[in-house]
Structures are given as C-alpha cells and as structure tokens.
Amino acid sequence: MLTLIKNGEVYTPEYIGKKDVLLVGKQIGFIEDKIDVPANFVEMQVIDANGRIIVPGFIDAHVHIIGGGGEGGFKTRTPEIQLTDATLAGITTLVGVIGTDGTTRTMPDLLAKARALEEEGISCFVQTGSYQVPVKTLMDKIEDDLILVDKIIGVGEIAIADHRSSQPTVAELAKLASQARNGGLLSGKAGIVNIHVGDSLDHVLVIEEVVRTTEIPITQFYPTHMNRNPHLFEAGIQFAKKGGYIDFTTSTIQKFLDEGEVKASTAIRKALDEGVDIRNITLTSDGQASLPEFDGNGNISGLSMGTCMSLYESVVDAIIDDGVSIEDSIRVVTENPANILQLTNKGRVETERDADILILKKETFEIDTVIAMGQIMVSEGKAMVKGTFEK
Numbered sequence: 001m002l003t004l005i006k007n008g009e010v011y012t013p014e015y016i017g018k019k020d021v022l023l024v025g026k027q028i029g030f031i032e033d034k035i036d037v038p039a040n041f042v043e044m045q046v047i048d049a050n051g052r053i054i055v056p057g058f059i060d061a062h063v064h065i066i067g068g069g070g071e072g073g074f075k076t077r078t079p080e081i082q083l084t085d086a087t088l089a090g091i092t093t094l095v096g097v098i099g100t101d102g103t104t105r106t107m108p109d110l111l112a113k114a115r116a117l118e119e120e121g122i123s124c125f126v127q128t129g130s131y132q133v134p135v136k137t138l139m140d141k142i143e144d145d146l147i148l149v150d151k152i153i154g155v156g157e158i159a160i161a162d163h164r165s166s167q168p169t170v171a172e173l174a175k176l177a178s179q180a181r182n183g184g185l186l187s188g189k190a191g192i193v194n195i196h197v198g199d200s201l202d203h204v205l206v207i208e209e210v211v212r213t214t215e216i217p218i219t220q221f222y223p224t225h226m227n228r229n230p231h232l233f234e235a236g237i238q239f240a241k242k243g244g245y246i247d248f249t250t251s252t253i254q255k256f257l258d259e260g261e262v263k264a265s266t267a268i269r270k271a272l273d274e275g276v277d278i279r280n281i282t283l284t285s286d287g288q289a290s291l292p293e294f295d296g297n298g299n300i301s302g303l304s305m306g307t308c309m310s311l312y313e314s315v316v317d318a319i320i321d322d323g324v325s326i327e328d329s330i331r332v333v334t335e336n337p338a339n340i341l342q343l344t345n346k347g348r349v350e351t352e353r354d355a356d357i358l359i360l361k362k363e364t365f366e367i368d369t370v371i372a373m374g375q376i377m378v379s380e381g382k383a384m385v386k387g388t389f390e391k
Contacts, residue, residue, distance in 0.1 A: 001025060001374060002042065004035060008049030008359060012349045013056065013330040021054060023355040026373040031351060045376075049359050052368055053326070056334040056349050057092025057356030060311050061341060062157070062194065062224055062247065062284035065096035065124065066105055066113045069290025071164070072300045077101070080113060081288050081308070083120045083377075083387030089285075089309040092356035092372040093123040093346055095337075097157045097194060099289060100164055102130030107138040107145075114151050120387050122372045123346070123354070127194050128152050131159035133168040133176060142176065146183030146191055153341055154192035155180045157224065160206050162198025163294075174210045177220050190342040195223040203235035207244075218244040222340060224284060225249045227262040233270075240276040245340055247282045250314040251306030253291055264310075265317035268324050268332060278328050282336045285311040316365045 003023040010019045010031065020035040021028060037044055063086075069078040086094055096114050098105045107128060114124040128145040129135035135155060137145045145152045155176060159165035168176070177193050184191020197204060204223055211218045218239075224247040226236035236246040248264040257263060262270065264283055271281055286306040293302035315333055318324040338347025345354040359369035370378035377385045 002044040003047065003371070003374065003376070004037065004044055005047045005049050005054060005357065005359070006035070008052045008054040009362065010054045010349055011326060011330055013327050013335055015327060021349065021357070023357070023371065023374050026355055028349065028351050028353050028355050031349070047359070047369060051362050052359045053362050054349060055330050055358050055360065056347055057358050057370065057372060058090045058311060058333045059093040059337040059343070059346060060086065060091045060285050060287060060308055060333070061095040061282065061337040062286055063094050063096055063308065064099055064286070064288040065094060065117065066098070066109050067288055068099040068101065068105070069292070069303070069305070070101045070104070071290060071292045072303055076290060076303055078288050078290050078305050082390050083117065083122065083385070084383045084390060085287065085308050086122055087370050087372065087377040087385070088367070088383060089312045090358045090367050090370055091122070091308055091311065092358070092370065093343065095153070095341065096124060096126040098130035099157060099196070100131050102132045102136050105130065107136065111138065111149070111151055121375050121377055121385050123356070125151050125153045125341070125343070127154045127156040129155050129158065131157065131164060131196060132166045133158060133172050135176060142179040143183035143186070146180070146189055147187045153189045154184070154194055156194025156222070157196040158193060159196040159198065160204070161200035161202040162196065165198060168206065170206055170209045170213065173206055174214050174216060177210060177216050181216060181220055190340065191220070192222045192341060193220055195221055197223045197225050197228070197232060199229060199232070201231065203232055204239050208239070218242060221245070222247060227264055227267040230260050230262065233262045233267060237271060237274045237276060240271065240280045243280070245280050245282065246271070247284050249286045250283050250310040251286045251289065251291060252310070253304050255293065256291070263317070264314040265322045265324070268318050268328070269322040272324070272328070278331060279336055279339070281332050282340065283311060283314055283332050312367065319365060
C-alpha cells in the first residue's frame with residue numbers, strides 16, 4: 001500500500017519545511033519537495049496535509065499495558081490499556097512495564113499483551129521485571145530474557161527511594177545493571193535499567209554510587225518520575241548534567257501539583273534553562289498506573305489512574321504554555337526515547353524508518369491523523385482502527 005502525504009510542514013523533529021512524504025508499506029519511502037501521483041499507476045492513498053504539521057509518531061516509554069496499582073487492595077488494580085488509549089493520543093510505540101505488583105502481574109502476561117497490541121497495529125516492547133530486586137524474569141536470568149526474547153529491551157521498572165521499593169543495595173543494583181548491559185550488548189539492544197524514583201531524599205544516590213564504584217556508565221540507567229517533587233527535580237538536574245537521562249512523568253492530579261510536583265511541560269523548560277542537554281530529557285505518561293496518595297503513616301488515602309493522553313497534552317503545553325520550541329517538545333517523545341532505547345527504526349521522519357507518523361493542526365496542535373507502521377489508525381481525530389474488544 002502506498003500513502004502520499006502532501007503539503008505538510010515536516011518536523012523530523014528538526015524543521016525541514018513543506019514536503020511531500022511517501023509511505024511505502026510499513027516504511028517511509030521518500031521525502032521530497034513535491035511528489036506527483038503518476039497517471040495509470042497503482043492505487044495510492046493521498047492525504048492533504050495543507051495547514052498541518054507532520055511529526056514522528058510518539059513513543060511512550062513507560063506504560064502499564066497490563067494495568068498496575070493494587071496498593072489499596074485487589075479492587076484498586078487498574079485495567080489493561082486499550083489500543084485507542086494510545087492511538088488517539090498520537091502514540092505509535094509503547095514500552096510496557098509491570099510496576100509495584102510483581103506477583104499477580106507477570107512477564108508472560110506482559111509479553112502477551114505487547115504482542116496483542118502489535119497484532120492490533122502499533123509497536124510495543126517491554127522491560128523485564130518489576131519494582132522488586134531480585135528481578136522476576138521470564139526465563140532464568142536477565143541476560144536470557146534480553147538475548148532470546150525480541151520484545152524485551154531492558155529491565156524495570158526497578159524501584160528506589162520509595163517505601164514500596166525492595167531497597168536494593170549498591171551491590172545488587174550494580175549486578176543487575178551489569179546483567180542488563182551484557183544482555184543488551186549480546187543482543188544489539190540498549191539493555192537500559194528503567195528506575196522508578198520515589199519521594200525519599202535519597203533520590204538517585206544509589207545509582208550514582210554504582211556509577212562511582214564500577215565501570216557501568218551513567219547512561220545504563222533511565223530514571224523516571226524525576227519531576228515528582230522539587231528536591232527530586234533538582235537532584236535530577238544535577239544527574240542530567242553528569243550525563244544521565246531524566247524522564248518526567250506526565251500523568252498527575254491537581255493535588256500532586258499543589259504539593260510541589262513540577263508539571264512535566266514546565267520541567268522541560270526549567271531543565272533547559274539550567275543547561276541540561278535536550279537529548280537527555282524525555283517524557284512518559286505512566287499510563288494505566290495507579291496514582292496513589294499516602295498519608296503520613298504510608299497508608300493509602302486516595303487513588304487515580306494515569307493516562308497516555310497526558311503525554312500528548314504535555315507536549316502541547318510545553319509549546320503553548322512553557323515556550324519550548326516545537327522541535328524540542330517533539331524530540332522528548334520521539335527521537336530521544338528512540339535513541340535511549342536503541343529503537344533504531346523509530347523516532348524520526350526519515351526515509352527507511354518505520355512509517356509512524358502524526359499529523360497535527362498547525363495552529364492548535366490538535367491531532368488530525370495517526371499512522372502506525374503505514375496504517376491509518378486515526379483520521380480527522382477519530383479512531384479508524386479499534387482494539388479487538390473496543391466498541
């Protein structure tokens with residue numbers, strides 16, 4: 001199938017002007033100033049993107065695709081993600097994680113859901129493990145999972161600085177990271193260790209101690225929730241200045257913001273103002289995760305759920321409210337996570353990359369069209385393809 005997108009202004013994420021983009025099957029075939037439809041040629045679908053901008057499909061690198069939560073008992077387990085939860089938010093690639101509950105949420109379940117989402121039309125990868133150390137892998141060890149299972153690209157989310165963490169020591173985290181690194185090297189994957197960072201004043205000290213005392217590079221770690229409070233945010237700025245990656249979570253509630261959480265879009269602006277390299281910053285939604293509130297004794301006092309739509313909303317807020325350039329606002333959810341996770345066919349509007357495309361209205365940045373692996377998933381803001389059990 002050939003799809004020609006005409007007259008759109010292209011951000012690769014760098015702005016390259018008005019171009020025509022020809023999708024050939026599941027790949028981007030050509031990007032030219034003008035591509036005409038030849039007479040008496042094979043069938044070609046044409047999308048007029050005049051007054052629109054063309055950007056890479058979003059990558060949401062931290063999503064609880066099989067649900068999460070449970071901190072308030074079994075009834076507080078959040079539901080699995082549905083296809084349109086992602087596509088209507090402009091997301092064409094997901095990375096699934098388990099989180100707090102490594103007992104009733106399992107690696108076979110996570111892997112099966114990832115394959116189901118791919119059958120429905122979008123790309124999906126997973127991390128092996130959950131909050132707990134030692135890591136509960138799919139097979140015997142971390143290296144086996146990374147080397148032998150195509151969809152497993154790293155480890156996580158491992159919890160630190162949190163009362164729900166298994167409190168991994170420096171030695172335990174170093175061993176885990178070395179296994180992830182070796183598994184990644186032997187399989188051509190990033191082998192990243194995705195780290196959940198909690199509210200504790202320990203921040204990312206255990207990661208920094210691993211980096212200080214071993215040969216493991218700081219870039220082997222990918223800490224998230226780095227905007228959850230002002231002191232963690234400041235620690236994250238220093239971590240990024242040392243060359244580390246920092247990920248800001250977009251799902252939130254007003255109560256968290258009132259208590260000092262740094263809004264994700266504002267966190268980008270502040271980090272850039274502090275001199276952090278844009279390539280070290282990403283946004284993820286923490287979609288389908290529970291957003292629990294705890295009292296002073298650690299007892300749950302409230303519960304909400306994260307959404308993938310918050311990723312898109314934060315990108316728009318970064319552009320409109322926080323004055324971040326379109327290029328940088330797009331980069332943190334496209335090229336940056338693709339590079340960090342070594343998803344080499346993702347993250348850019350570029351020939352021979354996967355045909356994951358998002359078309360936005362130029363003035364309002366509303367989602368018009370979402371194309372995943374060459375298939376139109378959303379058109380004029382409406383889902384054209386729905387999940388198997390979606391109405």
